[in-house]
Amino acid sequence: MAYFLGIDAGTQSMKGLLIDPAKSWCSEPFSVHFGRELGSYNSPDGFLPDDDPAIRHADPCMWLDALDMLLAKMRDAGLPMAQVEGISGSAQQHGTVYLNQRAGHILAALSPTRNLAEQLRPALSRPSAPIWMDASTGAECRELRRQYGEELRRITGSNAAERFSGPQIMKFARQEPERYRETASIALVSSFLASVLAGKIMPMDRGDAAGMNLLDLRTLRWHEGIVEFTAPGLREKLPPCVPSDTVGGILSAYFARYGLRPGIPINVFSGDNPCSLIGCGGAAPGTAIISLGTSDTFFGSVADLSRTERMRFGHIFGNPAGGFMTLLCFANGSLTREAVRKKFAMSRFAFEAAAAAATPGKYPLLPFLFPESTPAVAEPGIRCDFDPAALPSGEFIRAVLEAQLLTIKYHAGITEAPASVQLTGGASASPILRRLAADIFQSPVVIGGHAEAAALGAAMRGANSCGSWQFDRLTEKFCTATEVIRPDRSMRPIYDRALAEFTVLLHRHGF
Ligand code: XUL
Numbered sequence: 001m002a003y004f005l006g007i008d009a010g011t012q013s014m015k016g017l018l019i020d021p022a023k024s025w026c027s028e029p030f031s032v033h034f035g036r037e038l039g040s041y042n043s044p045d046g047f048l049p050d051d052d053p054a055i056r057h058a059d060p061c062m063w064l065d066a067l068d069m070l071l072a073k074m075r076d077a078g079l080p081m082a083q084v085e086g087i088s089g090s091a092q093q094h095g096t097v098y099l100n101q102r103a104g105h106i107l108a109a110l111s112p113t114r115n116l117a118e119q120l121r122p123a124l125s126r127p128s129a130p131i132w133m134d135a136s137t138g139a140e141c142r143e144l145r146r147q148y149g150e151e152l153r154r155i156t157g158s159n160a161a162e163r164f165s166g167p168q169i170m171k172f173a174r175q176e177p178e179r180y181r182e183t184a185s186i187a188l189v190s191s192f193l194a195s196v197l198a199g200k201i202m203p204m205d206r207g208d209a210a211g212m213n214l215l216d217l218r219t220l221r222w223h224e225g226i227v228e229f230t231a232p233g234l235r236e237k238l239p240p241c242v243p244s245d246t247v248g249g250i251l252s253a254y255f256a257r258y259g260l261r262p263g264i265p266i267n268v269f270s271g272d273n274p275c276s277l278i279g280c281g282g283a284a285p286g287t288a289i290i291s292l293g294t295s296d297t298f299f300g301s302v303a304d305l306s307r308t309e310r311m312r313f314g315h316i317f318g319n320p321a322g323g324f325m326t327l328l329c330f331a332n333g334s335l336t337r338e339a340v341r342k343k344f345a346m347s348r349f350a351f352e353a354a355a356a357a358a359t360p361g362k363y364p365l366l367p368f369l370f371p372e373s374t375p376a377v378a379e380p381g382i383r384c385d386f387d388p389a390a391l392p393s394g395e396f397i398r399a400v401l402e403a404q405l406l407t408i409k410y411h412a413g414i415t416e417a418p419a420s421v422q423l424t425g426g427a428s429a430s431p432i433l434r435r436l437a438a439d440i441f442q443s444p445v446v447i448g449g450h451a452e453a454a455a456l457g458a459a460m461r462g463a464n465s466c467g468s469w470q471f472d473r474l475t476e477k478f479c480t481a482t483e484v485i486r487p488d489r490s491m492r493p494i495y496d497r498a499l500a501e502f503t504v505l506l507h508r509h510g511f
Contacts, residue, residue, distance in 0.1 A: 002085040002467055005260075006459025007070070008272060008452065009091040009193055011131065011294040012046040014066040015452050018079055019459040021469050024477040026459075029452040030073045032066040041065075045335060046294070047131055053380055054162075054371055056133035060097045060124060060192065061117035067193065068115050071258035081259030086466020087197060087251065088267035090275030090458040091190035093211045093317075096165045098126035098172070099192075099201070101184040107199050110254035116196060125182040129189065130168045132295070133331060135371040135378060137167035144170075144213065147229060155226065157210050157217045157305070157316030157324075163373060166213035166230045173231035186237045188212075190269035198249025198266050203242040207318025207325075208271035215241060217305060217316060217324070244270055244320035245465040267465035272454040273297055273327050274320050279457030280424050280448050281479025283321035283471045288418045290408060290437065291453070292427035296333035298408045301325045313374040313411060320461050321471045328374050328411050332404065334427050336369045340400055344393045348430075354394035355401055355432045360439070360491060361498035363391060363399040364505050366407075374411050375511035383509045401433060405440045406495075406502045417442040417487075424453040439491035440498075447483040 003018045012034060018027040035044035041062040042048065048057050075081050103123035110119055130136075141160035144152060144167060153159050160167055165188065173180040185201050188209070194202040209215045214230065216223040222241060227234050242248065246268050253262040273291070280289050282301055291297045301319045319325045341351045365384035368377045382388050388396060421443045427433055429451060438445040450456045456478060463469040 001083055003080055003083050004459045004462035004467060005084045005087045006455045006462055007089040008455035008458055009063055009189055011092050014070050015455045016070045016074055017455050017459055021463050021474060021477055026478060027079055029455055030070060032069045034062055034066060038062055038065055054136040054378060056131050057128035058131050060129050061121055064116035064120055075258045082261060084260055084264060086265045086462045088458045088462035089193055089269035090272045090454040091193060091269055092132055093208060093271035093273060094163045094165055095129050095131040095189040096168055097129045097187045097192040098183045099123055099185045100125040100182050103185060104201055107195060110199055110252055112254050112257050126179050132163045135162040137162045137171045138378060140167040140170040155216050155223055156213045158213060160213055164211060164213040170230045183237055190271060194266055194269040197251055199252030200249055201239055202248045203240040203268055205244050205268040205270040206241050207244050207274040207320050209241045210317040211271060242268055244318060247465055265466040267462050270320055273299055274317055275457035276424060276453040277301055277325050278320050278460050279453030280422050281475045283475060287422055289422045291425035292433060293425035294334050296330040296404060297327055298412050299325050299327040330374050330407060331372050332368055332370055336367055339369050340397055351397060352432045355398040358394040358398035361494040363395055364501040365399050365403055366505060367400045367403050401436055405436055406499055409440060409499060410503060420444045420446050422446045422448060424448055434485045438485045438487040440495045442487045442492050445485040446481045449480050449482050
């Protein structure tokens with residue numbers, strides 16, 4: 001029996017599961033919630049509070065404590081850790097971890113008698129890591145746009161984006177030159193966690209590295225000019241960038257404490273979106289996927305780069321199964337849904353029921369409760385033509401949920417109903433969101449077999465790279481639909497009108 005471990009370091013929690021492809025078996029997911037279980041990090045939503053809503057950093061040691069806790073939970077639940085034959089992982093994209101010169105030595109000499117966070121804190125040259133929610137690099141993005149214009153999107157697959165690693169590194173190098181100088185190596189959240197498991201600095205997966213505004217997608221190498229323009233000496237601080245199926249290292253002896261066998265192969269970790277693409281069965285082109293998580297994303301695999309030209313806020317990342325994927329990211333996802341639910345002090349059940357009973361498509365609004373990336377909104381706030389506080393709670397909740405789906409439809413440029421839309425991510429369990437997605441897209445909504453698509457996709461990548469399972473076989477085994485929600489055709493004119501009104505509102509507010 002050969003098991004593969006998949007780890008997903010999300011924004012608010014870290015999850016892990018095992019798969020045994022020969023038996024088409026998948027364990028239940030295990031998780032550690034940063035806010036609830038690691039309260040000492042003062043990060044209820046997975047990031048350190050800051051009065052400036054554009055600044056969003058997390059303490060990398062919180063992720064290390066979560067990794068220790070997660071593996072202990074899996075061991076204590078009696079999972080067959082000793083029979084794990086390979087590990088892969090997924091992590092929130094774009095976040096960067098800054099390591100000093102001592103990091104290599106500390107990673108190689110991890111002692112099993114002390115926990116990870118305690119040992120690795122001295123390896124950090126910057127105590128916190130900017131994450132994908134950080135929108136504080138407007139000036140740096142403007143500079144990149146001035147220097148490279150449209151070329152940047154053609155080369156790196158994305159316009160300069162505030163949350164992307166390149167602009168974040170540029171800001172750090174300028175504002176904290178001393179610490180930048182002390183930085184010997186920069187990791188993505190994904191490559192940082194893989195490095196800890198391997199006890200050495202791991203390479204970056206190209207699929208995730210495409211979220212940095214630094215990688216040339218045509219050559220799949222760092223773009224020397226953009227790298228040098230971003231920060232002096234940056235080239236020496238970036239690890240090699242490798243194909244997604246690379247086994248980049250072997251498990252450090254430290255992890256024997258969780259019953260895992262030191263020396264088993266570790267596949268380079270990737271971003272949560274590339275891993276979700278795999279976990280949703282979207283490795284081959286043709287499936288439109290919406291992930292409803294802390295951020296909402298819309299993505300699908302593509303064979304070539306031609307579509308990049310049309311998507312103003314779109315991105316191109318690498319598909320772990322080969323080729324590329326397109327992605328749109330909406331920062332006002334579950335955090336916004338949760339903020340609205342808390343505002344009305346409602347249970348999840350009451351929240352759902354109130355929205356379901358409200359009027360469809362009646363109140364167009366732009367619910368930017370947090371800074372948004374699609375479209376770029378630095379100043380949070382709700383934009384609409386009425387007083388949102390005067391709306392009954394159910395009407396307001398429904399208007400927010402509808403707007404979250406209408407914005408996806410608008411920015412993805414969907415004019416024809418897709419053959420189907422697959423929903424994944426934590427909030428895909430919500431009956432009202434499933435219903436609204438079917439009615440707004442006028443497409444059957446397919447629910448995958450697994451809510452934790454990123455962790456599942458990571459485990460599948462582990463089985464592919466460390467166990468030589470093909471992705472099409474893994475997809476057959478793990479990615480079957482469990483439910484299909486059919487659209488209500490009578491809703492079509494209502495949501496066509498709602499989309500038209502939503503578009504007018506966006507334009508009127510200059511987006
Ligand atoms: C994608 C993005 C988010 C993060 C967190 O560009 O910023 O989806 O990966 O999930």
